[in-house]
Amino acid sequence: MSVDVKTVKRVARLARIAVSEDDAERMTGELNAILGFVEQLNEVDVSGVEPMTSVTPMEMKKRQDVVTDGNKAADIVANAPATEENFFLVPKVVE
């Protein structure tokens, strides 16, 4: 399978990365080189093989469903580019 410039722009939109016309052209070539490389996986017979879901066979750890953390709003917003009273500030999303 290979991608065209239109698909690349659509994927960039899904990935929320702004791309210029030149970027999209260049990326099309690069992505096709990688997709061409991974194409060889199709020749592997995987009938009856389960997809891997966990690299080490283990039961996922669970903890008690109780509050173990909190009261650190100042820490959480400390690295944000724009905040006000422990809220993250973003451009207006509702008109």
Add this chain to the structure above:
Amino acid sequence: MSDLTRLTISQARAKLRGKEITATEITEAYLSAIDRANPALNAYVAVTGDKALDMAKASDARLVKGEGGALEGIPLGIKDLFGTEGVHTQACSHVLDGFKPRYESTVTSNLWADGAVMLGKLNMDEFAMGSSNETSYYGPVINPWRRSRLDTVVMPTTHQGDGGFVSAGGTKTQRSLDNAQLVPGGSSGGSATAVSAFLCAGATATDTGGSIRQPAAFTGTVGIKPTYGRCSRWGIVAFASSLDQAGPIARDVRDAAILLKSMASVDPKDTTSVDRPVPDYEAAIGKPIKGMKVGIPREYRVDGMPEEIEALWQKGIAWLRDAGAEIVDISLPHTKYALPAYYIVAPAEASSNLARYDGVRYGLRVPGKDIVDMYEKTRAAGFGREVKRRIMIGTYVLSAGYYDAYYLQAQKVRNLIKRDFENVFAAGVDVILTPATPSAAFGIADEDMAADPVKMYLNDIFTVTVNMAGLPGIAVPAGLDPKGLPLGLQLIGRPFEEETLFQTAAVIEQAAGTFQPEKWW
């Protein structure tokens, strides 16, 4: 006083405990070495001098009382991927501009609890995506190793008293260093360079497809990627969560064992951290390997592999055989599919993990006309080319209609790769010996690799299988190529049998010796 930066961790540990040197002295020695070398090598992206001296002072107070921990007073470098409280943590990306976490990663917490001293944060490929440390926002790291050539030098003629010129009649050969700058490998290029160039006693690193073992091989250092689940991933910037593992890069096998013992732990904060006690890895060093079954996988003999890599491999086989190991030929039939499967699984997980960098909670924000425009502009400005490429691949293979063809197929192939290893281990093989990389270190801005991303990806051809199967793998230096560059061998073990790797790597090290670059910086 001799140069304290030349001491291995085990040597420094003995001198610190014996009160022959202080943590402050050795920390100062490293800080001044960094000061002199970093402009040329670019290994550190942040040096935490004041913090280092404070930590060293506290170590000295504990050492005086005889209360030192396992790494008391040992100065370490930390890869920029590890969250360090109040200290530069950016995965060497522009998108995390100014990020200083309010928490400490479990691995680094373990190191500080054992008394280690932090010198600073080490350069790396952006978000650990790269095999040459050239994708860093902070510029490439330079390998302290340079190619050298043997020149035949004609001795100058000598002037004779009677007015005639007579040749001294001799030639001699001397090695001269080439000026071309080489990459240290990646993504843990800063860690490998810093350890190799004596800018820290040891370093933390991470490995998703070979990012500890390949740079270790390129710099003549020892690097181990432990079994998935051995080191906690908590507080480490995530790249591909089912593949990422932390491990050390060190000057010798013993130092790597000492560091891994401190880094590894059982951590309730990481659900994939495995509930097994951490063994004393150092105790495995020096144990005989007589009777051990060493597998040699035929699929690792790839087309176009340089002669010196094959010769190195044969040397490794001979050393282990001489030490009493039984050498057996094995087959890992799905080896060639590991790299293509990796380039689906890793970008898929990365595209999901990197979705969080949106200009809202931390790091860079580029204003836009609305929120989506802000996201898109922030991510376009914040991520480098390689990171964007992988996010795009990941987004594509996970998008509607392609998921089964790519991601599901890759995860099935991944199970087949893992099964290959399980079969040979079930047949009694204790450890597998392979080359660590298909070549020695290459030049900065290599044109072939810049033109074709897949060429760069092929660097990980021998290491990536190990991540796909979650196994432990160690790279140990085994010799120099004809141009004087270090080459490494890789040992792959059963899950959680890191001790076997240290035990076997020590035999290789004993036979091969250790390797230090000639200082030019």
